[in-house]
Structure formats: C-alpha cells, structure tokens
Amino acid sequence: MSVMEAKSISIVFGGLKAVTNFDLKLGKGELVGLIGPNGAGKTTVFNMLTGVYSPTSGDIVLNTSREGHNYKSIIKLKPYQITQSGVARTFQNIRLFKDLSVLDNVRIAFHFNVKYNALQGILRTTAFYNEEDEITEKARDLLKIFNLQDKEKELAKNLPYGEQRKLEITRALATNPKVLLLDEPAAGMNPQETHDLMNLISFIRNKFDLTILLIEHDMSLVMGICERIVVLDYGQTIAVGTPEQISKDPKVIKAYLGEGV
Amino acid sequence: MKKNRIFNTITLLSASVIVFIVLAALLFTGIIDEYNGQLLTLAGIYIIVSLSLNLITGFTGQLSLGQAGFMSIGAYSSAIAMMNFHLPLVVSIIIGGLVTAVFGLLIGFPTLRLRGDYLAITTLGFGEIIRVIMVNLETYTGGAAGLKGIPSFSDTGDFLKDSIIKFSWVYVFVIITIVIVNNLINSSPGRAIVSIREDEIAANSMGINVSYYKIFSFTMSAFLAGIGGALYAVYFGYLNPVMFWFLTSVNFVVIVVLGGMGSITGTILAGVGFTYIQEWLRFFKDFRLVIFGLALIIVMLFWPRGLMGTNEFSIVKFVRKYIRKEHEGGSSKPSKIKGVK
Ligand SMILES: Nc1ncnc2c1ncn2[C@@H]1O[C@H](COP(=O)(O)OP(=O)(O)O)[C@@H](O)[C@H]1O
Numbered sequence: 001m002s003v004m005e006a007k008s009i010s011i012v013f014g015g016l017k018a019v020t021n022f023d024l025k026l027g028k029g030e031l032v033g034l035i036g037p038n039g040a041g042k043t044t045v046f047n048m049l050t051g052v053y054s055p056t057s058g059d060i061v062l063n064t065s066r067e068g069h070n071y072k073s074i075i076k077l078k079p080y081q082i083t084q085s086g087v088a089r090t091f092q093n094i095r096l097f098k099d100l101s102v103l104d105n106v107r108i109a110f111h112f113n114v115k116y117n118a119l120q121g122i123l124r125t126t127a128f129y130n131e132e133d134e135i136t137e138k139a140r141d142l143l144k145i146f147n148l149q150d151k152e153k154e155l156a157k158n159l160p161y162g163e164q165r166k167l168e169i170t171r172a173l174a175t176n177p178k179v180l181l182l183d184e185p186a187a188g189m190n191p192q193e194t195h196d197l198m199n200l201i202s203f204i205r206n207k208f209d210l211t212i213l214l215i216e217h218d219m220s221l222v223m224g225i226c227e228r229i230v231v232l233d234y235g236q237t238i239a240v241g242t243p244e245q246i247s248k249d250p251k252v253i254k255a256y257l258g259e260g261v
Numbered sequence: 262m263k264k265n266r267i268f269n270t271i272t273l274l275s276a277s278v279i280v281f282i283v284l285a286a287l288l289f290t291g292i293i294d295e296y297n298g299q300l301l302t303l304a305g306i307y308i309i310v311s312l313s314l315n316l317i318t319g320f321t322g323q324l325s326l327g328q329a330g331f332m333s334i335g336a337y338s339s340a341i342a343m344m345n346f347h348l349p350l351v352v353s354i355i356i357g358g359l360v361t362a363v364f365g366l367l368i369g370f371p372t373l374r375l376r377g378d379y380l381a382i383t384t385l386g387f388g389e390i391i392r393v394i395m396v397n398l399e400t401y402t403g404g405a406a407g408l409k410g411i412p413s414f415s416d417t418g419d420f421l422k423d424s425i426i427k428f429s430w431v432y433v434f435v436i437i438t439i440v441i442v443n444n445l446i447n448s449s450p451g452r453a454i455v456s457i458r459e460d461e462i463a464a465n466s467m468g469i470n471v472s473y474y475k476i477f478s479f480t481m482s483a484f485l486a487g488i489g490g491a492l493y494a495v496y497f498g499y500l501n502p503v504m505f506w507f508l509t510s511v512n513f514v515v516i517v518v519l520g521g522m523g524s525i526t527g528t529i530l531a532g533v534g535f536t537y538i539q540e541w542l543r544f545f546k547d548f549r550l551v552i553f554g555l556a557l558i559i560v561m562l563f564w565p566r567g568l569m570g571t572n573e574f575s576i577v578k579f580v581r582k583y584i585r586k587e588h589e590g591g592s593s594k595p596s597k598i599k600g601v602k
C-alpha cells in the first residue's frame with residue numbers, strides 16, 4: 001500500500017527539462033533515498049511534491065486513509081495545504097525562522113492545528129493559555145529527541161550548523177506528517193555527526209510511523225539506512241533498487257564517475 | 262503557571278495605572294504645562310498609528326507607505342459619524358476603525374502578489390488616491406477647504422481640565438493598542454504572522470496560510486491606524502486632506518525604523534521622541550526635513566536595527582528581577598538591573 005505516488009511528473013524551466021517522467025511509489029513506513037549528481041533534479045522533485053512548483057505534466061497523489069486506499073491528487077494544492085495534508089519537508093539551503101527562538105520555530109509548525117483564534121489570543125482566554133501550554137510542552141518533547149532542549153531560548157541563527165539542520169527536522173516533525181521529505185539533511189556535517197543523524201532519522205521513522213524520502217548527494221551515506229534507492233541523472237531516473245543493486249549498477253557508477261567523486 | 266499569569270497581569274495593570282496617575286498628576290499640578298500635555302497627547306496618537314504600521318511592516322515584513330491614507334479614512338469617517346449622524350464620540354471612533362479595516366481588507370487582496378519596493382509604491386499610491394478622493398468628496402469632507410467643528414473629548418473652556426481629559430482618552434486607547442498588538446504577536450496567530458516576515462516559503466511549508474495572515478495583518482493594521490486617525494480628528498477638531506499626504510506616512514515609517522522594526526517598546530520611545538523633536542525643529546521650517554534626514558542617517562549608521570532592534574523592554578521581567586534581588590537580601594542596585602531581554 002503506498003502513501004504517496006508521483007505519476008510520471010515532468011517539469012520544464014524555459015526549455016530546460018529539469019525532471020522528466022519521474023515515477024515514485026512511497027510504501028507505508030518506507031525509507032527511500034533519492035540520489036544523483038549535483039543538478040540532477042532532486043530538489044526540483046521535492047519542490048513538485050510539496051507544491052512549490054507545479055509539474056508541467058503528470059500527477060501526484062496522496063493516500064488520505066490510514067489503512068485503505070483513498071487517493072487524492074495534490075497537484076493543485078498550495079504548499080501549506082499539502083503540509084496540512086501530511087507531507088512535511090526540510091530545505092537544502094536551511095530555511096529556519098532565523099530571528100526567532102528555537103522554541104518558537106517549532107511552535108509555529110503547530111499553528112495550523114491550534115484551535116483558539118486571534119481574538120481569544122488577544123483577550124488571553126483560558127483556551128489560549130491551555131493550548132499554549134500544550135503546544136509548548138509538545139515542542140519541548142520534540143526538541144528533546146534532537147537534544148536541543150537546552151537551547152530553546154536561543155535564536156535559530158545562533159545555533160551551530162549541524163543543530164540548525166536538526167531544528168529544521170524537528171520543525172517539520174511538529175506538523176505531524178505522514179510523509180517526511182529531507183533535502184540533504186547531512187550537508188555540511190562531519191562524518192561522525194552524519195552517522196549519528198542517519199541513526200536518528202531511522203529512529204524517528206519508527207517512533208512516528210513515518211514514510212521518509214531522503215535526498216543525498218553522497219551515495220555512501222544512504223546505503224546504510226535506505227531500503228530502496230532512486231537515482232536521478234539529468235532529470236531522468238536511471239536506476240531504482242536496493243542499495244546493493246544500486247552500488248553495482250554500471251549506469252549509476254558512470255553518472256557518479258562523470259562527476260569525479 | 263497560573264500564579265505567574267496573575268502576577269504578570271497585575272504588574273502590567275499597575276504599571277499602566279501608575280504611569281497614568283503620575284502623568285495626570287504632573288499635568289494637574291502644572292509641572293507638565295498644557296503645551297506639553299498637548300504634545301504628549303499627540304505623541305499618544307502617533308504611537309497608535311506607528312504601532313499599526315509596525316504590525317504590518319515590522320512584524321509581518323510588508324513595507325507600507327500608505328498608513329496616512331488609512332489614518333485619513335478613520336479620521337473622516339468618524340468625523341462624519343459624529344457630525345452627520347450625531348453618534349457618540351467613542352462609538353464614532355470605533356466606527357472610524359472599522360470602516361478603515363474594511364479598506365485594509367480590500368487593499369490587502371491586490372497587494373498579496375506584491376513584494377518589497379512594488380508593495381511600498383502601491384501602498385504609497387493608495388494613500389495619495391485616498392487623499393485625492395477626500396479632496397473631491399466635498400459634500401462630506403469639506404474638500405480642500407477642510408472640515409471644521411469636529412466635536413472634542415471635552416470642551417468646557419477650562420484648558421487644564423480639557424487637556425487632562427483629552428490626554429486620558431488617548432492614553433486609554435494607547436494602552437488598548439499596545440495590549441492588542443502585544444497579545445496578538447505573542448500568540449499562535451501572531452507567530453504565524455512573524456514567520457511570514459522571517460521566511461515566506463518556510464512559513465508556507467509549515468502549513469501557514471500566508472495569504473490569509475497577510476490580509477489579516479493588513480486589516481488589523483488598518484483598523485488601528487483608523488482608530489489613530491479618528492483620535493487625530495477629535496484632537497485637532499479640524500481635518501484637511503493635506504494632513505494626510507505621503508510625508509505623513511513617511512513620518513510613521515521613520516518612527517518605526519528608529520524605534521526598531523518589530524519592537525513595541527521601541528515604537529513607543531521613538532513615537533514620543535519624534536513628537537518632541539518635530540516640535541523643537543518647528544523653528545527651522547523647511548530645514549526640518551533636512552535635519553530629520555540627517556538624524557535618520559546618523560541613527561542608521563550607529564544603530565542599523567533601530568534603538569531597540571526587535572527587543573522589548575519588559576516591565577514584568579524588570580519587576581521580577583527587582584523582587585528577586587530584594588529576596589536574596591543583596592543590595593538591589595538599580596544599576597545592575599537590566600530589564601531589556
Ligand atoms: N526555479 C528554477 N528555474 C530555472 N531552473 C531551475 C529552477 N530550479 C531548478 N532549476 C534547474 O533544474 C536543475 C535541477 O536542479 P536541482 O533540482 O536543484 O538539482 P539537485 O537538487 O539534484 O542538485 C538545475 O539545472 C537547476 O539549475
């Protein structure tokens with residue numbers, strides 16, 4: 001049973017075919033890697049899946065029921081509606097709310113589930129206080145998982161790079177997603193940090209019952225944790241398979257050799 | 262938790278009452294003369310309009326150069342409510358705010374797609390259009406000749422009494438405005454608004470309906486600016502479209518930038534400062550603008566984020582620290598107390 005499907009999506013940017021006929025079925029609970037050389041179109045796939053760009057052709061569907069099959073097309077939805085439907089993401093170029101505290105970064109992600117309205121907020125009703133306490137507590141619980149609990153008062157921009165990446169994941173988790181899309185979450189981390197992060201990603205997948213699609217530029221990083229890998233090159237899917245199969249695939253080796261890695 | 266809330270509320274309430282009593286007493290005893298009383302009242306109105314601008318520009322990140330336009334809608338509609346429909350003063354002021362809010366909502370939509378300079382130019386155009394409309398709606402607005410005889414808060418002929426009553430009314434509205442903006446910003450919808458300023462794309466991907474909150478913020482900002490405009494009408498008792506030309510909008514931008522975009526206390530400080538400096542520079546006539554420009558350049562060179570940045574001076578924290586020091590039995594040297602978070 002799949003949670004999300006991309007059906008032959010393509011996008012053209014002024015003549016450049018950034019992604020061509022991309023197909024993907026994300027099974028429930030799967031951890032899938034999306035790899036490929038720089039400029040292959042990985043981030044563009046994310047941007048289509050999350051509604052930032054509309055594909056030139058093709059369809060994207062989301063399974064809205066937990067057990068059965070009830071697919072709805074999300075291709076016309078705005079990014080915030082897609083997030084509200086259960087797809088959250090992080091960004092390759094970190095996009096935190098820089099001048100806000102770590103805690104507020106996470107609390108913002110709870111906003112669309114908050115029931116009290118602006119007037120109740122201004123009048124400071126009991127509903128306001130109760131729900132604020134509730135989301136603050138939830139935000140703290142999430143921060144604990146990423147070992148950020150002691151930094152809740154710091155401004156996001158003052159965190160070290162690795163922690164900023166973790167905060168972005170925390171924030172995405174706070175939207176309570178079914179599908180989590182991570183765009184190069186280990187970029188800029190040292191090997192030890194990367195290793196720990198990969199373990200953490202596998203841990204949250206189990207804990208929150210998530211389906212994860214993970215972009216990684218460096219092939220070796222995802223080999224350990226992904227069940228399945230999709231390889232993009234020049235916007236085309238050149239291989240799909242287990243890490244084992246992918247690492248032996250001549251087309252993949254060639255694509256990466258061309259890059260000189 | 263609950264104890265904290267009660268403590269905070271009591272602290273803030275007593276702080277506003279104490280400030281009021283002190284100022285009223287100073288006015289009453291003549292230590293602050295009527296002239297300064299008038300200036301403080303005017304500063305209060307400037308603070309209200311500047312806070313409305315700070316909401317849309319400092320907190321939501323959308324530069325508006327049309328705040329004087331909103332102000333004039335509030336001013337004229339409340340004046341008309343009083344003079345043509347004979348509604349009570351306070352009711353008219355609130356009507357001024359509501360009518361302006363409708364305009365805020367209406368111009369909120371077309372400006373959704375605009376950003377930065379384009380938004381600024383469009384809002385500037387809006388302000389000028391409103392001014393031209395006010396000149397041409399002569400039957401209701403008195404046109405370019407102006408509108409005279411707007412009822413005042415108090416018109417007993419006793420200058421001292423009148424100025425204290427006017428000051429008190431404006432003071433109440435200032436406090437209400439501060440509470441509205443502060444409580445809104447420190448709530449979940451407020452965080453949604455600030456997230457738009459921080460990063461629109463990220464806000465969107467966090468499930469926040471960015472368009473909705475931009476329009477919400479525009480509407481709220483217009484409402485408060487309309488209230489400010491209505492008070493302005495009552496304060497002067499006379500209106501003329503020239504009062505709301507685009508340099509008036511620029512003045513509010515100056516106040517917000519000087520105080521710090523996204524700082525409520527910064528706007529309050531800068532609002533009072535601006536009113537006084539403007540008055541002192543009256544003597545320089547047109548040179549005033551040059552001096553203002555220079556002052557602005559100097560401030561921006563040394564404090565590029567304004568006096569307060571995005572920080573706030575918190576009375577609650579100040580009092581808390583003070584109490585803690587007392588409890589510890591240590592010397593509570595005021596010099597050690599930094600109430601700025
Ligand atoms: N908004 C855009 N406008 C034009 N070209 C774009 C845009 N976004 C991405 N591209 C192009 O699409 C290609 C794929 O980019 P991207 O998806 O960022 O690659 P990757 O994430 O795999 O490194 C690149 O050639 C890039 O220049």
Ligand SMILES: [Mg+2]
Binds near residue numbers: 042043044092
């Ligand atoms: Mg990329």
